[in-house]
Amino acid sequence: MPGQMINVLYIDDDEILGRLVQRILARRGYACIHASGAEDGLALVEAGGVDVVILDHDLGVGSGIDVLRALNAREAPPPVVYVTASTELSIAVEALKAGAVDYVVKTIGEDFEVLLAAALEQSVEKARLTRAKERAERDLRESRDRAVVLLAEVNHRVANSLALVSSLVRMQAASVADPATQAALSETQARIAAIANLHRSLYTSEDVRVVDLSAYLGAVVAELEQSVSAAGHTPSIRLTASPVTVATDRAVAIGMIATELVTNAIKYAYPDGGGEIRVGLLLEDGGDLVLTVADDGIGWSGEGPSTGTGLGGRIVRAMAKSLASRVEYVPADRGTTALLRIPPPAA
Structure with missing residues (x-):
């Protein structure tokens, strides 16, 4: 060389x-x-x-x-x-x-000298290129690892900050006397908590591009149950979910829809208290995800808040549209069953 x-x-x-x-x-x-x-x-x-x-x-x-x-x-x-x-x-x-x-x-003569020198130079150059490639790959892995750590730290801080905001909203709701204001603040707190739980799922994930949806919905349901207990409501919430991972943006939409539907059931399904709200997540053979929120309460007759005329309804419609779906209400002998069929993302 x-x-x-x-x-x-x-x-x-x-x-x-x-x-x-x-x-x-x-x-x-x-x-x-x-x-x-x-x-x-x-x-x-x-x-x-x-x-x-x-x-x-x-x-x-x-x-x-x-x-x-x-x-x-x-x-x-x-x-x-x-x-x-x-x-x-x-x-x-x-x-x-x-x-x-x-x-x-x-061989005898100059041919051996020429061939040997050429082989030496080519071998050393190949080794140099191989080492350079290995260094570049190592630097790339180290840069990626640093980026992953930093992103996890960002998600950790965002989750903690949102959890703090959620707690402040909950405290504000407890300090007001007007029932309508309390309800609005409680719903806002639940929405903030849903996003906070997503970021919490991200900073514990090995790949921030996807989320363990069953674990994420478990955190959302646990947060809603805590809110129900704090507010003095008595419905219990039960989750049954297939293990599935989805892209982060899709998880946000599904979590927000689940939050709104469960919140709606908490508010209207059991006026006299008690009862159970069931959240289901099923991955079908064809690749569709089916989210259901069901109760055995008074049922929905086509009037009132379940028509989706308020902010919650607009959130549900917007989130469902981003998933190329819409929420349907399934006829049932008792209670209300809301169903969201989510097709696989387009290739």
Whole structure:
């Protein structure tokens, strides 16, 4: 390589040929050290500073193939140019399979010198490019890992901040006397909590692009149950969910819809208290996700808040539209069942 001294280790039991190769390589600007046996050669490689190894096939007491395998068992071994006087193709194939980057047949005359020098330069350049690629990949992995840690920290801080805002809204709701204002603030608190739980799911996720939807809905339901208990309502909320992961933006929409539908059931299903609200998430064979919120309460007759004329209804319609779906109310003998069928995202 122009402008750069290449340190060559030549392993061959032939002392005369070893000195000859040293002179040949010195004329071409290489620094060459000769090792007359496998152990000496391996020790010199272990000591470091070797850019490329020229390894002879016949080492007297053993084969260069064994040395080649030992070299390539090391971490980041130098490239090896394998040389032999034999013209048998099987030796070349075996050497290349064992990890040699090039193969040169020893001949008398200038051809051997030219071929050996070309093989050395190509081997060192290939090793340099390989190391550069490995460094770039390592730097990219480290940058990605740092970005993941930073993003997780951002989601952690956002989740904590939203949780604080949610608590403040809950405290504000408890401090006002007007029932309508209390209800509005409680619904706002539930919406904030749904988004906070999403960010909490993100900073515990290995991939922030997707969310474990069943775990996320579990957190949303737990938050709503806590709000029900704090407000003195008694309906219990039960979740049954298939394990499924979805893209983060889709999880936001599904979480908001679930929050609005459960909040609506808490408010209107059981005027006399008690009862159960069931939240279901099913992944069908065709890939559709089916979200249901059902109760055994007084049912919906087509009038009142369930018609979706308020803010909650507008939120549900907007979120459902972003999922290419809409909420349907399934006829039932008792209570109300809201159903949202979510098709797989378009490719």
